[in-house]
Amino acid sequence: PFGWSKRPYPRLFIPGPTEVRPEVLQAQAELMIGHRTKDLEDLFAAIQAQLRRLYETKYRVFVTASSGMGQQEAAIRNGVRDHVICFVNGAFSKRWSEVAAGCGKRVTRVDVEWGQAITPDLVADALRTHGPADAITVVHNETSTGVLSPVGEIAAVVREIAPDTFIFVDAVSSFAGTRIPFDEWGLDVCLTSSQKALACPPGLALAAVSDRVLERAKTIEGRGWYFDYLLLEKYLQRNTTPSTPAISLLRALHVQLTYILDEEGPANRYARHAELAEMTREWALSRGFGLFAAEGYRSPTVTTVANTRGIDVGALNTFLKSRGMVISNGYGDLKNKTFRIAHMGDTTREEMQYLLETIDEFLGG
Numbered sequence: 087p088f089g090w091s092k093r094p095y096p097r098l099f100i101p102g103p104t105e106v107r108p109e110v111l112q113a114q115a116e117l118m119i120g121h122r123t124k125d126l127e128d129l130f131a132a133i134q135a136q137l138r139r140l141y142e143t144k145y146r147v148f149v150t151a152s153s154g155m156g157q158q159e160a161a162i163r164n165g166v167r168d169h170v171i172c173f174v175n176g177a178f179s180k181r182w183s184e185v186a187a188g189c190g191k192r193v194t195r196v197d198v199e200w201g202q203a204i205t206p207d208l209v210a211d212a213l214r215t216h217g218p219a220d221a222i223t224v225v226h227n228e229t230s231t232g233v234l235s236p237v238g239e240i241a242a243v244v245r246e247i248a249p250d251t252f253i254f255v256d257a258v259s260s261f262a263g264t265r266i267p268f269d270e271w272g273l274d275v276c277l278t279s280s281q282k283a284l285a286c287p288p289g290l291a292l293a294a295v296s297d298r299v300l301e302r303a304k305t306i307e308g309r310g311w312y313f314d315y316l317l318l319e320k321y322l323q324r325n326t327t328p329s330t331p332a333i334s335l336l337r338a339l340h341v342q343l344t345y346i347l348d349e350e351g352p353a354n355r356y357a358r359h360a361e362l363a364e365m366t367r368e369w370a371l372s373r374g375f376g377l378f379a380a381e382g383y384r385s386p387t388v389t390t391v392a393n394t395r396g397i398d399v400g401a402l403n404t405f406l407k408s409r410g411m412v413i414s415n416g417y418g419d420l421k422n423k424t425f426r427i428a429h430m431g432d433t434t435r436e437e438m439q440y441l442l443e444t445i446d447e448f449l450g451g
């Protein structure tokens with residue numbers, strides 16, 4: 087019904103990069119402009135205003151030409167003088183601890199089993215046992231396991247027990263797929279990538295950053311240059327960036343943010359993600375599969391199906407590709423034991439339904 091089998095590339099149901107709407111792709115084909123121009127400043131200012139709305143913040147949102155990992159590193163370099171507690175419940179939270187260690191910081195790693203969430207109680211215990219710390223890192227939505235941790239509640243606990251400890255959140259695969267009210271939750275850094283629930287091409291990282299992080303950054307040496315928050319802030323005040331921005335990607339982002347904020351509306355977007363997640367979970371359980379993520383913490387943007395039926399995941403994807411679609415196998419050690427169906431970005435109910443019906447065809451065949 088969607089003509090996907092005639093496309094040169096399959097329709098993406100993987101947890102990033104996600105499918106990008108034609109209007110957004112086309113925005114990148116606009117004529118090039120100089121970066122020290124009023125045109126660029128106007129574009130940058132418009133995006134800044136849009137991002138503050140979507141993050142629900144009065145602070146700033148840095149936009150850098152990098153993938154999300156760049157902003158993971160930026161948070162560590164600018165906000166951690168000595169010690170950081172990294173909560174690990176999957177591949178990307180583990181990576182953040184490696185980034186921190188790579189930046190020469192003292193890292194306390196607190197691990198929970200993959201599939202479990204980081205809970206406020208765990209964070210409270212860790213702060214009491216291992217504190218003081220300059221910051222904690224937590225991944226909102228572990229893309230490797232499909233677990234969403236309650237970041238709002240975690241932040242409340244940190245603010246109460248250790249008010250000087252910053253709360254750094256990776257929302258790479260949740261931002262724009264579920265509500266993240268930055269100021270209301272009292273976050274200090276919340277970063278994301280363009281290619282996930284925002285449904286833009288890869289290449290941009292975004293990070294909302296609180297004032298108090300900038301204050302501390304002034305006292306921290308070795309912030310580097312490319313991701314120095316103070317330098318980014320200085321240029322942001324003039325609606326531009328220290329080095330040449332990814333102009334085509336910024337245009338794509340602007341078109342997509344206009345769609346999200348003014349056409350679909352954030353509340354509708356979050357509700358759609360929740361509905362598609364529910365639909366996918368119901369489908370998995372009714373077909374005799376399990377759900378890998380702990381109950382109560384299941385992601386609105388990606389479902390990790392426990393392959394309790396022992397199906398050949400590779401063969402499933404080969405079949406899906408012949409119909410013009412693709413999903414993801416499990417991450418790392420979870421390969422074949424799980425598979426991941428993403429419902430992030432601009433996917434509609436009808437598109438999701440069609441994917442699930444096609445998987446049914448494979449299962450029945």
Ligand code: PLP
Nearest residue numbers: 153154155178227229258259279
């Ligand atoms: N954090 C999470 C939760 C992710 O899912 C990913 C990528 O899948 C990353 C970080 C890394 O993002 P990027 O590839 O944009 O650097």
